[in-house]
Amino acid sequence: MRPVVFLGLTAVAVCLAFSSPALAGGPDPADYPLRVHILKSTAQPRHSREGKHWSDAPDYVDGMGVANLFENGQPRGFQFSYSCIANLQPSSGYGTYPARWKKREKTLEILLPESGKPWNLQACQLQAGMRPGLAFCWRNGLVAEESAALLKDWMVKHQYNPEMGKDDPILSAGDAAGAGDPGTND
Numbered sequence: 001m002r003p004v005v006f007l008g009l010t011a012v013a014v015c016l017a018f019s020s021p022a023l024a025g026g027p028d029p030a031d032y033p034l035r036v037h038i039l040k041s042t043a044q045p046r047h048s049r050e051g052k053h054w055s056d057a058p059d060y061v062d063g064m065g066v067a068n069l070f071e072n073g074q075p076r077g078f079q080f081s082y083s084c085i086a087n088l089q090p091s092s093g094y095g096t097y098p099a100r101w102k103k104r105e106k107t108l109e110i111l112l113p114e115s116g117k118p119w120n121l122q123a124c125q126l127q128a129g130m131r132p133g134l135a136f137c138w139r140n141g142l143v144a145e146e147s148a149a150l151l152k153d154w155m156v157k158h159q160y161n162p163e164m165g166k167d168d169p170i171l172s173a174g175d176a177a178g179a180g181d182p183g184t185n186d
Contacts, residue, residue, distance in 0.1 A: 027111055027123050032098035034071050035162035036110050036126075039136050040143050041065035041088045061087045066136045066143055068151070069108065069128075070096065070162050075151040077131040078108075084124035086112050094169055096162040105130055 043063035064081045065088070082088060091097065097110040108128050114120040135151040136143055155161060158169035 026121050029098045029111060029121065032100045032109070032111055033163070034069060034099040034101070034108070035096035036067050036069055036091075036099045036108065037094070037096045037162065038065055038067040038088065038091045039138065041090050043087045045087075046083075060085055063088055065090070067126075068135050069099065069130075073161065073163065075135045075148050075155065077135040077145060077148065079129040079131065080108070080126040082124055082126050084112070084122075086114065086122055086124065088112065088124060093167075094160065094162075095167050 041063055042065060043061045046060050046062055060083055062081075062083050064079070066077070066079050069076045069078055097112065099108050099110040101107070102109045102125060106128060108126045109123050110126060111121040112124050114122055131145065133148055134145045135148040137146050137151065138144070139146075155169075158171060160166055160169035
């Protein structure tokens with residue numbers, strides 16, 4: 001009888017292991033092959049009315065900003081607006097958000113980690129205004145536009161390819177002072 005109980009428990013454990021992602025119900029990052037690097041984002045929390053009182057927590061956030069999309073090894077700059085449950089933070093360092101097209105050239109969906117629970121991902125749609133042939137970069141502490149070809153050259157030189165999981169460019173000692181950042185005279 002004991003072997004039957006052991007096999008039964010093993011079968012239950014295997015079923016739970018395979019069903020946990022399905023039970024979580026969150027988006028699958030594997031379905032988001034593109035990458036988005038957000039340089040700047042501003043937001044305005046919005047509250048709904050419940051009776052005669054305003055809710056303490058915002059129901060959603062309206063915002064706008066600028067970012068670069070990495071698709072098929074090419075950088076492409078875009079301006080965006082959004083209305084999401086979570087506030088959209090600029091990318092940390094060279095990090096990127098997983099993304100996919102919802103409506104080609106118009107609407108991108110990105111995955112955002114939930115505050116305090118980075119393993120819990122939430123989808124947010126960006127209404128994108130693509131900037132053909134241009135990309136965004138930091139120049140003298142401000143966001144600036146430059147040729148997407150210049151950013152691509154920088155990516156190749158520093159082996160930066162976020163679509164392939166290479167979110168950390170290889171920088172030389174001179175680059176540490178900022179000379180290696182896109183948009184500088186590197």
